[in-house]
Amino acid sequence: MKKSAAENIHSTLFSILFFSVLLLQLTAPDLQLDSISDRFLWRLPLIEKINAFRYTAGDSIFNKGLRGREDWLFYTGDYSIHDYQKTAPIGPRRLQSLAQVLTSLDKHTAAYGGMLLVVIPPDKNTIYPEYMPAQIPVIGQTSRLDQLMEFLQKNTKLNLVDLRPVFTAASRSAQIYYKSDAHWNCLGAYHAANEILGQVSTAHPEVQSLPLSAYETGVMLDGTLDISRAMGLTLQEESITLTPKIAAGSLSHEPYPPYAAMQTAVNSQTSLPRALVIHDSFYPECLHQFIEPQFSRVIFSHYGESLLADYLDVIDSEKPDVVLVEFAERHIEYFFTLITRDVR
Secondary structure, three states: OOOOHHHHHHHHHHHHHHHHHHHHHHOOOOOOHHHHHHHOOOHHHHHHHHHHHHHHHOOOEEOOEEEOHHHOEEEOOOOHHHHHHOOOOOOHHHHHHHHHHHHHHHHHHHOOOOEEEEEOOOOHHHHOHHHOOOOOOOOOOOOHHHHHHHHHHHHOOOEEEOOHHHHHHHHOOOOOEOOOOOOEOHHHHHHHHHHHHHHHOOOOOOOOOOOHHHEEEEEEEEOOOHHHHHOOOOOOEEEEEEEEOOOOOOEEEEEOOOOOOOEEEEEOOOOOOEEEEEEOOOHHHHHHHHHHHHOOEEEEEEOOOOOHHHHHHHHHHHOOOEEEEEOOHHHHHHHHHHHOOOOO
């Protein structure tokens, strides 16, 4: 493919700047060849400047990320692109193993009269495929999330929360994911919480999600955007905030002593049910703000920081009314690998 004039200029400027700074440092008398990258002067600022220049010049492909239509950024790590293109199916044995892990958690929960919910936040490119670059086509017919949902529905009695229908509908009239981050924003988390709490309320009517009108809407400028950072950029983006107009009870957070990696959210409303939340990075991205006020006590932990045996022990000792298992679409197999890892 023939380079554009802008790309040629960018390449030339980069080469001149890079080699000029490198040659200056090569004159150091105590130079060790294996330490050049560590002591390279202005290395990180230079990378940031070059990436910013590339972004301004219109480049689309960066480390761990790419720019789609209307400047939407998409993560390319893990299985993200494979999920979008539907080119990396889960093997039958791995599907069975995933089902066994979730069924084990479900059986322990049900033994004490509790309910387990499995929630899988969709990848951003699943909900906003119209912003993906045209050069990356959808090739297959069935995604890994399709596979897993179908297998679990046919072979287990798990309660599954499929967010795709409500997210697809909501995305037509509002932005529910960040443009420069892989996660949902607070509005997306609100819709996810409504689906989760709707299922919880069938067994616990005292748990009720609030209408959007019960929240004060605001805007904040966010510069902690994971795809932007992964691409070596420092973009900022306005993000929606949702604050309850009337606070129901008060929350305090404290460690959960039996396990250092776990924490608890304690509600002043003690009559509400209790929950255990096994989560990834989507839970602290606003979802906790809607979930924790609906329970008297929530024990929560990232599945990468505790083991399956730990969670089963907590279920047996705490007997939570609700166990929420949340892992992202691109982390389907990552979830299984971490929660069943051998730490010996």
